[in-house]
Amino acid sequence: MKGVCITLIAVLLIGSSQQTKTKDKECWTPWFDRDNPSATGDWETLIDLHKENPGKICGNPLKIQVQTIAGDSMTSTGDRILQADTTTGFICRNEDQKCGKCEDYRVRFQCPESFCKAGPRCWTSWFNRDNPSEDGDQETLIELWKEYPGKICTNPLNIEVQTTSGDSMASTGDTIARADTAVGFVCKNKDQKDGKCKDYHVRFQCFKSFCDKAPKCWTQWFDRDNPSAKGDWETLEDLRKEYPGKICDNPIHIHVQTVDGGHMTLTGDKIHKADTTTGFICRNEDQKKGKCKDYRVQFMCPLSFCMEGPKCWTQWFDRDNPSATGDWETLKDLRKEYPGKICKNPVNILVQTTAGDTMDSTGNKIHIADTTTGFVCRNEDQKKGKCKDYRVQFQCPERFCKAAPKCWTQWFDRDNPSAKGDWETLKDLRKENPGKICKNPVNIHVQTIAGGTMASTGDKIHIADTSTGFVCRNEDQTGGNCKDYRVQFECPASFCKPAPKCWTQWFDRDNPSATGDWETLKDLRKENPGKICGKPLKIQVQTTAGGTMASTGDKIHIADTSTGFVCRNKDQTGGNCKDYRVRFQCPARFCKPAPKCWTPWFDRDNPSATGDWETLKDLRKENPGKICGNPLKIQVRTTAGGTMASTGDKIHKADTTTGFVCRNKDQTGGNCKDYRVRFQCPARFCKPAPKCWTPWFDRDNPSATGDWETLKDLRKENPGKICGNPLKIQVRTTAGGTMASTGDKIHKADTATGFVCRNKDQTGGNCKDYRVRFQCPEMFCKPGPKCWTPWFDRDNPSGSGDWETLKDLWKEYPGKICNSPFDIQVQTTSGDSMASTGDTIARVDTSTGFVCKNKDQKDGKCKDYRVRFQCPKSFCDKAPKCWTQWFDRDNPSATGDWETLKDLRKEYPGKICDNPIHIHVQTVDGGHMASTGDKIYKADTSTGFVCENKDQADGKCEDYRVRFQCPSSFCPMGPRCWTPWFDRDNPSGTGDWETLEYLRGENPGKICHNPLQIDVQTKFGGSMDSTGDVITVADTESGFICKNSDQKCGKCKDYRVRFQCSGNFCTQRVCWTKWFDRDNPSGKGDFEYLPYLRKAYPKEICKVPLYIDVVTTDTNMPFIATGQISSVFSPTQGFACRNTEQKGGMCLDYKVRFGCPCTCEGIIQHRE
16 A cells, blocks of 8 residues: 555656646746645645635646745655645645655646636736845735735735846845745845845736726626526626616626636636626536536626716624624624615625724735625634724615605603613513514614703713613712603614504304314315415404403413314313304405406396396306306396395395396286396406507698598598497597697597588688597407518619509509508618608608609609508418417416427327427417416427416416417318308397307317318308498407497397318217216316226227317206316316316316217217
């Protein structure tokens, strides 16, 4: 073993000797000498050197160089070296040496060249405090710091020495005792051959920031990313989005460190970017260990960026003194001891001694002084063994210093000076006045009980502060007793804000006639669902007669917010427990009243037949989407406005499950009254829809008979720009004034005619010049994909100008431009905007096109222009699109709604192409994603769709479904077929609603998942267009809707619909399984999941069902007609109904069956 050690040491010695040569381009640290061999040896380990010299040594040194402090090579000493490498550093142990002691060594390390370029450096001025007239020339740092306070940085990076005449130190031939950044420079006369050193001066290299005397302007630290994904991306582009206004336009420098304060270069990470143009990027793929460290960044900005407001500095803090291990003024400790006194992200730190001297003038080696940690000076780092006593203050954003309203407690006078004095201590005051004084008062105010100031009394006060309170001792007074004082305390403003108390009602579910009184939370929640919050803050117990629990003398088993209340008869000495009631305090938000959301009034029936039937089932059919799934309340009135109770009618039903029923046969005096109903829904059901307004129109002026902005003329001149039935009209003068302010007599201003002002009706001459706009239904404004034509350039200005008129363009480019363009866009053929040319344009609109005349131009000639036109989306859809079916694999009951491609492909193999072109997202009830207000995490063709509950203001996403557009090759064109005609509704109610949702529910398996086309005609075969009806919807996503309210005559025609499907839908017959009913709703609900059914009924369900049919077990009512909510309804997942989601608290009992391809054997029940 000895031989092996000696061989290893020999190799180390050789390696060390080979490292003595350096090249100019190499990057070496300063020399380090942290230890001497007076104890167990000389330990210059990297772990200790990094601690004592933060930022001075790179993370992965390339080489180590070792020599004695006199400059001799390590190999020349003959010492046996235990360790000398770039992993551990250097160790020489005295016990290994023949003479019993190592030499005193120093080390330095070679680092990557980039480490030496890590930041700009600067040099101090030259210093010459000593001359060699006595013992030698001593230019030590400790003396220089004293004589030149603030002129040399705390931890110099390098030292340069030359004679006062400018010769290099090496050229003198002097033997130098010391020349490093730890001690400075020492040359002793006794070491010289001629008995005297030359006269030297020195200077030191520091970080450039030390030399920049102007105040710095640094941003806060930013940490927007972590390396859990591809790496740590702290880019300026992202940071500016997330922290608007917090970073200047052109940063001067970037500063990067790990989130725990480590230097970037010490991590050993390979950094992709760290500059003021991009910001910072570290990529996991570039790292040997596969992952970057977690970094934060800040940027230096021009000083003006930080000087936009008055400075905001905290008070001075001095929480520690250096009597123990040093002076620790850390932000962590300061915030504990001074809550609310320091902002979250300080901008700057200022440090000085408690005597007011600057930190630099002390000569102390400072461990930390920054806005992340605070200030630390360690005694162990000091030459003289002890730090000075320091205080610190922090600069905060201006808003932190803005005066908040004062919050003072009441006056307290708990003591008088009749005994030892007047003791108004916080400890005693809090005992006697619980909750009346904040935890950390900001200020104390003392006066006599007569209102005199404390100072005016002449009393010697022992204590008056926010830590102890107030003490005046009689023994300290010269003239007898203290005066009688009272005190009050200033608290943070939040202490004075009264928090609204939120208490539940009183509950008394049990009495002590049996085993005792059990008012447990478990039982109370069962019997009073939704009436008690999840985590009560307090419990209050009293007898049913109002007496306090303590006054009864009963022995109480439990009374807390976890279990509730239990009093057991067997625990009482005098018989039974008293009868108690309880209530619970909940967070304030539990009691916040939600805004009321009521549906419109509905009156679908009258009592002329069997009675008045306003049932939810019928109302939902006739008013789809107008009533929420689980109404909270029902309100019933007669059509004349009278209350239900006032009629005297005997009401059969009036609840949120069935709706309202009054039967004539139940009445003694004949028929029921005629009633109307409405329902209260959750607030989110009533979220207001955004307003949809047309552009302003000004087609006429009052120069002739007046200003005629009629709908008839506006529609002719602006086809497609105004909806069929405007909701409102708004009129302004062309200068922006209101119609009423003009004093004009207006002939017409409504949504039927439009606007007319006639000159002949005015007393003072002509009408003003007006413009109008119209409010339309929201769907009219829903943005669809833009459809633009190609650019056209049919003319150039060589003749009379540039004429790009629609008339000519239609002739020259037949079929390339729609008949009624929505918009026109014009630019020069070189791509410049029309406005930038300065040309006078004769015409640019969607009626004529574009005209520029040479004669109108100052220089006699127009630029050469090109034009394009915006058309309806249908004009651009020349080729049939290939869309997948709708997918809804998740709901937001857990962390959100995750419709990711990864999961969808697992559950729907082969149903989605490899590279989708587009994604389409909507709510499961067909609403647009943008209309929900949800913050969407992902919606793209790479990931799919993700909405996270935690990102939403109300804590929960809507339930979404997605589909994907694929290349047309994914949807092979085959034979097409049409479904039968469907006519499920007639316009006797609110209109004719032939929606796919209801059609599929009533005709399972009869309509394909993704219809290619819809065909609509009247029930007698007339075309939809020939009727003149205003149609709300007619497409393959929603189906068909015609609303009576949109028609001029008040009623739609009666329509029927059919859908075109791919050929295989019509050729492949559907075979239905038998009905399955494996669960009932007695537990948490009715769960007919496909995996469970497969286990219970092996080989009875095909591998990939095409359809699912769900009905109640008792009446075979289709699920869609029940009004209940499903959490899962899918042929590939099955069916689930949760009791907690139903208004009545319980699902109906359902059975399911699946539609399969008829090729599957053993499952056929019947064919359709």
